[in-house]
Amino acid sequence: MQINELKAAIGPLSGRSLQYCSDACLKRYLEARNWNVDKSKKMLEETLIWRSTYKPEEIKWGEVAIEGETGKVYRASFHDRDGRTVLILRPGMQNTKSLDNQMRHLVYLIENAILNLPEDQEQMSWLIDFTGWSLSNSPPIKSARETINILQNHYPERLAVAFLYNPPRIFEAFWKVVKYFLDAKTFEKVKFVYPKNKDSVELMRSYFDEENLPTEFGGKAMLNYDHEEFTRQMTRDDAKSAALWGSDNKLQHPSNGYARAEVAPEPLCLAPLAS
Incomplete structure (x- = not known):
């Protein structure tokens, strides 16, 4: 069984790396590399190095809240028909200049989407609203490329589908460049x-109940992003995340495909694996 092969290939892990590498996680990396153990191992090792330095599970809402003031990316209050967490992205609402901070904000929300998945679900859906989008306020190609890099390489098989709703004609020029960064599996999900x-x-209605879907996406619900209320939600979720990842040195049994471990020392240093 390839999961066991990959487990053996990765070798002994501890702390958060051990917690991250659940069987469900290993399966996602194998699926992303067509069940090739060597390629999956390389991909997973690169993620473990990234997680040990970037520490996505330690980002707190207060560190990225300024990025969320306009509601350019946030977790929706509804799920899709399969119970998946939904992230709403509104690139026309961009409000900051720092690519690093924008990426931390996005990574925070991807982690938050995973934290809020029901027990039987491992994937999220993205709804991208192009209201107010233009080439003058669009994210730079570099930003789009980094978003794709993080999603494809460090959150494999976490995206179920991404709906780009009513992009303007001018978006086609942007898309012609961006699509070359997508691997075949991700491309099929867009x-x-x-x-x-x-x-x-x-097709979109097959994923979403019209009553839940905001009018901006052709549904019947009113889209109302309340930054103060969202901040309260995220503060509560930060406490959940801290308990899950063992800020108090005890890792709880999670419900989103992470393994159980009793204590959480610092992430395993994987520097020798770096090429």
């Missing part, structure tokens, strides 16, 4: 939806 294209609308 769906364009146009209100006048019945098939694309029906």
Whole structure:
């Protein structure tokens, strides 16, 4: 069984690296590399190095809250038809200049989406609203590339689908460049939806209940991002995350595909694995 092969290939782990590398996690990395153990091992080792230095599980809302003031990326209050967590992205609402901080904000929300997955679900859905988007306020190519890099390489098989709703014609020029950064698996998950294209609308409706879907995406719900309320939610979730990842030196049994470990020393130093 490839999961056991990958486990053996990775070797002994401790602390958060051990907790991260649950069987469900190993399966995602294997799926992302078509069940090739060597390629999956390389990918997973690179993620463990990234996690040990970037420490995504330690980012707190207060550190990235300024990025969220306009609601450019946030976790929706509804789920899709399969119970997946939904992230809403509104690139036209960009409010800051620092790419590093924007990426920390996105990573925080990806981690938060995973934290809030139901027990039987490992993936999230993205809804991307192009209201107010133009080439003048669009994220730079570098930002789009880094987003794709993080999602594909460090959160494999976490994205179920990304709906790009009604992008303007000018977006086509941006997309022609960005799509080359996508691997085949991720590319297949990106769906364009146009209100006048019945098939694309029906595809999105197959994922979302019209009553939950905001009007910005052709649904019936009112989209109302309240930064203060979202901040309260994220502060509560920060406490949940701290308990899960063992800020108090005890790792709780999680419900989102992470393994159980009794104590959480510092992440395993994987520097020797770096090429």
